[in-house]
Amino acid sequence: MRAPADFERSDENGEAVLRFSGNLSLACLGDLPARLETVDGPIARLDLSKVGRMDTVGAWVVHRFARERGAAIEGLGGDEQHLLEQVVAAEHPIQLPPPPPGSFTRALNEIGGAVINSGKTLYGLLGFMGATVLSLWHVITHPRRFRFNATVQRFEVVGVGALGIIALMSFLIGIVIAQQGSVQLRQFGAEIYTINLLGRITLRELGILMTAIMIAGRSGSAFAAQIGTMKLTEEIDAMRTIGVSPMEALVLPRVFAVVFMLPLLGFYSSVISIAGGGLLCWVDLGIPPITFIQRVREVVPITDLWVGLVKAPVFGAIIAMAGCFHGMQVEGDAEQVGQRTTTAVVQAIFLVIVLDAFFAVFFTNVGWI
Amino acid sequence: MSDETGTTETIICVRGLRNGFGDQLVHDNLDLDVRRGEILGVVGGSGTGKSVLMRSIIGLQPPLDGTVEVFGENTIGRDETEALDIRKRWGILFQGGALFSTLTVSENVQVPLKEFYPGLDPALLEEIAAYKVVMTGLPPDAGPKYPAELSGGMKKRAGLARALALDPELLFLDEPTAGLDPIGAAAFDELTASLQKTLGLTVFLITHDLDTLYAICDRVAVLADKRVIAVGTIPELLALDHPWIQEYFNGPRGRAAVAGPNRRVHEDKRG
Numbered sequence: 351m352r353a354p355a356d357f358e359r360s361d362e363n364g365e366a367v368l369r370f371s372g373n374l375s376l377a378c379l380g381d382l383p384a385r386l387e388t389v390d391g392p393i394a395r396l397d398l399s400k401v402g403r404m405d406t407v408g409a410w411v412v413h414r415f416a417r418e419r420g421a422a423i424e425g426l427g428g429d430e431q432h433l434l435e436q437v438v439a440a441e442h443p444i445q446l447p448p449p450p451p452g453s454f455t456r457a458l459n460e461i462g463g464a465v466i467n468s469g470k471t472l473y474g475l476l477g478f479m480g481a482t483v484l485s486l487w488h489v490i491t492h493p494r495r496f497r498f499n500a501t502v503q504r505f506e507v508v509g510v511g512a513l514g515i516i517a518l519m520s521f522l523i524g525i526v527i528a529q530q531g532s533v534q535l536r537q538f539g540a541e542i543y544t545i546n547l548l549g550r551i552t553l554r555e556l557g558i559l560m561t562a563i564m565i566a567g568r569s570g571s572a573f574a575a576q577i578g579t580m581k582l583t584e585e586i587d588a589m590r591t592i593g594v595s596p597m598e599a600l601v602l603p604r605v606f607a608v609v610f611m612l613p614l615l616g617f618y619s620s621v622i623s624i625a626g627g628g629l630l631c632w633v634d635l636g637i638p639p640i641t642f643i644q645r646v647r648e649v650v651p652i653t654d655l656w657v658g659l660v661k662a663p664v665f666g667a668i669i670a671m672a673g674c675f676h677g678m679q680v681e682g683d684a685e686q687v688g689q690r691t692t693t694a695v696v697q698a699i700f701l702v703i704v705l706d707a708f709f710a711v712f713f714t715n716v717g718w719i
Numbered sequence: 720m721s722d723e724t725g726t727t728e729t730i731i732c733v734r735g736l737r738n739g740f741g742d743q744l745v746h747d748n749l750d751l752d753v754r755r756g757e758i759l760g761v762v763g764g765s766g767t768g769k770s771v772l773m774r775s776i777i778g779l780q781p782p783l784d785g786t787v788e789v790f791g792e793n794t795i796g797r798d799e800t801e802a803l804d805i806r807k808r809w810g811i812l813f814q815g816g817a818l819f820s821t822l823t824v825s826e827n828v829q830v831p832l833k834e835f836y837p838g839l840d841p842a843l844l845e846e847i848a849a850y851k852v853v854m855t856g857l858p859p860d861a862g863p864k865y866p867a868e869l870s871g872g873m874k875k876r877a878g879l880a881r882a883l884a885l886d887p888e889l890l891f892l893d894e895p896t897a898g899l900d901p902i903g904a905a906a907f908d909e910l911t912a913s914l915q916k917t918l919g920l921t922v923f924l925i926t927h928d929l930d931t932l933y934a935i936c937d938r939v940a941v942l943a944d945k946r947v948i949a950v951g952t953i954p955e956l957l958a959l960d961h962p963w964i965q966e967y968f969n970g971p972r973g974r975a976a977v978a979g980p981n982r983r984v985h986e987d988k989r990g
Binding site: 405410685 | 821836838847850854859913916
């Protein structure tokens with residue numbers, strides 16, 4: 351069964367003949383194809399009568415050699431002849447992929463492709479936001495179509511489910527800000543300003559921004575992956591045919607959930623950060639909690655809270671829509687789900703940070719300093 | 720059971736197999752033999768564990784109890800390196816094709832070849848993939864396409880091309896004709912039969928398709944009551960008195976399949 355394929359050359363009546371022996375099968379082929387390449391001169395006949403088992407790969411190798419050298423194949427049994435005929439019938443010119451372009455052309459090509467792609471995505475995202483607003487209007491005019499249960503369920507997944515991880519993150523960030531701030535401020539004997547630093551930066555910026563990044567990673571990615579998978583399994587198409595609008599059933603509850611949950615989570619995050627910082631102030635700087643809270647109330651204007659809370663729903667809408675939009679863009683295969691999920695998170699975080707810069711300038715100009 | 724093929728070598732030998740998920744037992748004390756060179760059809764109602772049986776035999780589903788021998792070697796609980804030697808000798812077509820979605824059809828076919836025979840020349844690999852693709856009835860330009868660009872039937876054929884990549888001795892087909900149009904299904908049957916004849920394949924064929932059973936299966940195994948209740952040729956099975964078997968082969972669809980070959984001769988309108 352395991353005899354390796356081999357051949358030997360002999361001359362009969364001035365004609366070159368290759369006599370094959372052993373098994374012409376994939377497992378026994380070894381370096382036979384390479385050795386056949388080295389045979390030179392015209393070959394008139396290939397004798398396969400001593401061959402044991404032959405499979406399609408063996409038949410192909412023999413056929414290819416015979417075709418190149420114009421040799422005749424003989425000595426085949428009925429089944430082997432049939433096998434060879436099948437392989438020959440399946441032959442067709444293979445289309446080789448075009449050679450890859452040079453590195454310069456490829457770099458240009460990739461940059462151009464990326465630019466066009468970004469433009470298209472941004473355009474698509476704008477369109478998607480428009481569609482979301484339209485379906486929101488539709489739900490407002492037909493309040494019965496609002497999916498109350500789905501929305502509340504998303505509240506739980508997006509909001510309640512994130513409480514633990516956001517608390518942990520915020521508490522540690524509060525400690526880090528207070529610790530690093532106090533070390534620097536102590537050089538000027540101004541440790542007491544650690545409280546200003548902590549209270550204002552968490553309420554204005556960090557509380558909301560860190561929560562937005564966490565929710566983009568946690569819920570934005572989940573939205574893209576869920577909707578993308580539903581797209582692949584034709585669930586979205588099924589919804590449409592039943593008359594359920596995917597925008598109303600899938601996108602709006604998710605957008606609502608993040609828009610409502612992000613201000614709450616952001617406020618919660620700010621409070622816990624301040625608590626974490628307060629703990630460090632107590633342990634490290636000897637400021638008792640009562641004094642700390644008193645001081646926070648004195649130095650943090652209420653407008654800082656509004657700055658944070660105004661930004662949060664906008665960030666939430668961006669995160670949810672980026673997630674849902676990329677989920678809806680999935681087509682084809684499973685790899686797309688991964689790609690789109692990554693893009694959704696990256697784009698959401700990017701847009702959140704860009705908008706945050708705009709907000710910072712805006713609030714300074716309106717005097718909420 | 721009489722042995723008509725003249726060969727008695729058993730390729731797959733399942734003894735006392737027991738499979739279950741949680742409290743639910745799928746197989747209990749299941750015995751099955753598959754002989755060399757035959758096409759064995761496996762039938763059974765939905766949920767009787769046909770696919771689970773196939774997964775047990777190929778070692779994807781560790782059973783609760785029992786032994787499975789393929790080519791005379793135990794497949795359960797073997798370490799990976801030993802299992803490779805057996806895997807070289809079989810090909811498997813999963814229900815959905817299970818093609819690797821990031822590779823083209825041609826690359827999919829080359830995966831097992833590259834994995835088991837790393838020394839093969841890339842040009843020869845391309846050629847082998849190309850003729851395998853055409854052999855399974857795909858158009859030649861399907862080779863460079865990705866699975867997402869193929870229809871369901873074409874995916875099945877591409878899956879078969881990959882299953883046949885190593886010219887295996889044993890072929891597992893899980894519902895190969897499900898979801899194909901009747902012409903495509905008949906062509907698939909013919910293809911299976913002709914490959915079985917030319918390559919001397921043994922085929923383990925899970926199917927619901929009565930036409931396939933009548934057209935190409937040498938023997939049929941019936942799964943019911945958590946075990947194989949009968950194995951034999953269709954006339955042998957028809958002689959049995961089991962209600963499910965009678966219902967299956969003598970139901971309206973069963974009778975239509977028996978009439979099928981004659982109908983094809985007499986009516987040109989069909990198909």
